[in-house]
Amino acid sequence: MDLPRIFTIREGDHRIHNPMTARKLAVLGEALRLAPGSRMLDLASGSGEMLCTWARDHGITGTGVDISTVFTEQARARATELGVADRVEFVHGDAVGHVTDPPVDIAACIGATWIGNGVAGTVELLDRSLRPGGLMLIGEPYWRRTPPDEQTAKDSHATAIADFAPLPELIGRFQQLGYDVVEMVLADQDSWDRYAAAQWLSMRRWLDRNPDDELAPRVRDELTTEPARYAASTREWTAPGLHHGHPAVDHLDL
Template identity: 65%
Template sequence: MDLPRSFTIRESSHRLCNPFTSEKLTILRQAISPSPGTRVLDLACGKGELLCTWSRDHGVTGTGVDISTVFIGAARARAVEVGVADRVGFVHADASGYVADDPVGIAACVGATWIGSGVAGTVELLRRSLMPGGMMLIGEPYWRREPQDQATVEGCHMTRKDDLLPLPELLERFGGLGCDVVEMVLADQDSWDRYVAAQWLNIRRWLEANPDDELADEMRAELTAAPVKHARYQREYLGWGVFVLMDR
């Protein structure tokens, strides 16, 4: 049970495995201002940056869950680095079936709603761990501009245009699930650049160090195509944000 190696190669230098900068993560924390001691469950937590920095800066406690052994190892090391290993813990597991033993004040899935087969299933999964009056954090892409052809859809790593919604329709979708949207912090084009462009250097350095690896041809092809694909499609058409929801 693990992520394919290509993921960890691309994101080897990342602390945030989403198109979200540390500054935007701070804005989100300040916007919802969790009380010290608030328990957080972060499903598909990646390298644990949300839990670790929020524990350091706001005193939250909690658990992160991720399927990647590499990411979980990095999360545990980050907790030690920032001095919060006694307040947060990380579990290597499939987040799609994970429910907290005790209700939490914040239940998060930031950028991995496939664990619930989409937004609706992920909201239902988070609700199973959430205390009354708690908050859900959902990180989700949306169409920044409506794609005009299938090449654009596929250039944004989607299969069909209907795989994503424009931002107003996504907000309506949350409402249709019985949630109030009480905050949102959106990525911008610079956020996307910092996330995606850093992957190119990670891949290049990995290729130089591993020219004979079985993944070398695949990663070389990705590096060759990725900058133009990002500039032509992803940068112009893909939005992404973290949406804060509360049950009505």
Template identity: 65%
Template sequence: MSEVKLADLGRALRLTAGASMLDLACGTGEMVSTWSRDHGITGLGVDISTVFGEQARRRASELGVGERVAFVHDDAAGFVAPEPVDIAACVGATWIGGGVPGTLDLLARSLRPGGLVLVGEPFWREDPPSDEAVRGCHAQARSDFHDLPGLVELFGRLGWDLVEMVLADEDSWDRYVAAQWMTIRTWLDANPDDELAPECHGSARLRPLPAPLSGLGSVRPKDA
């Protein structure tokens, strides 16, 4: 998900100043921090990584939103916001709920009546040609992901209305993967004798994986 598409998504959700957001498995907090800068929302990000947490707080400070957003070190699986929020999000980390159904249930526990749930989930752009291709997409089986029509249908079967969607594309994915090569190469140059160096050196030579395209959808309970 590129910076441009992330901004597109924030506009698509019609965010308003003062709206509250919970971001589970927030990583470096880029989504909640940039949306706070651009739309004036308040936010709470949760991630199990202390490294990401430190980066998220630095980024929020850089963007001038440190007083509107906060980040906590915690396991996002099972985390419920202290107060109901307007937007409950989990982008690219639905394993915290054991998949889309469990993640929707988890996010709903933090959502105010009439609020929005935001889920980012991969889908198959085409049927994988082999089990090797499936594993190359970080899946154990084809059934781990749906195609796009199947993913849209899944939300409806689970009792949610899909009200907005922004899709990643191949350029976004290539930039995401290729940037990791530079990061790994830079780290290797600075840490050639680290015990993890041989493993990282191998991963730095990886070709872009035939990964499923990520989809972002905002869903609202049908009875909201």
């Protein structure tokens, strides 16, 4: 059980596997007014930057679950580097269907709602690990502008226009699911640039070290085509957002 190697080739040097800069991640932690000792579950936690830096800066504790052995080991190393290995743990495992007991104060899934087959399923999954009155964090792309046709959507790494929604509609979906949106931190084009361009540099350096690897032709093709595709499509049409919700007041007392 692991991610295909191509993912770790592209993002092996990333600390944050989403289009969010370290500064925006810090802004998010500040906005949530995290109380020391709060417990967090992070599904598809990647290299653990969110949990590790928030444990350092806000005194939270928590668990991250990720399917990548490479990213999980990087997360453990980061926890040791930041001196928080006694407060956070990282589990190599499938986040799909993962539920923790006792419930946590914060349940998160940033940029990986495929674990619940979309936003609605991921909300339902996270809710199973969340205490009453807790915070849920969802990171999900949205259309900055609705693409003019399905090919443009596919060029933006969607399978169809219907995969994503404009921001107002995405926010409305959370309300329809019974959750109040109480905060949001949005990535921007610069955030996308930092995320995407870092992949190109990682691929270039990997090719220099591994010219005869079986994946070299695929990496070479991606490095040749991806920058122009990104500039024409993903950068222009798509944006990721982090939305933070409480269950709505008609579901429980806050």
